[in-house]
Amino acid sequence: MIRAGIAYKFVEGDQGEGVPVGLLNAIQAVVFNTFDTPRESEMKVFGDPLETLWKNCIFGLCGVEAFHRKNYGVMVTSTIEEREKWLEDVRTTVNSLF
DSSP states (O other): OOOBTTTEEOOTTOOSSSOOEEOOOOSEEEEEEEESSOHHHHHHHHOOHHHHIIIIIIIITTTOOEEEEEEEEOOTTOOHHHHHHHHHHHHHHHHHHO
16 A cells, blocks of 8 residues: 555655655565557657656655666457466566566
């Protein structure tokens, strides 16, 4: 659960207006995202806001500096074979990082 008092805290006297102090003991984090919009289209329209969110606003805020993220898709049109390859890539990634 990522919440105040567990994953981060505010310094004494701070009522939430300052920058929190990370409390997680994790050395690194990995996130796997799936998507339905073709990656090129999403990047053109939105850039990559999820990278910033996970890296800076969630894990960075909680004190986890090493962050790795992978994306898989387009899910809605994917085949069983593609999904199996993605799952194998997840296993390989987790094994290489941890």
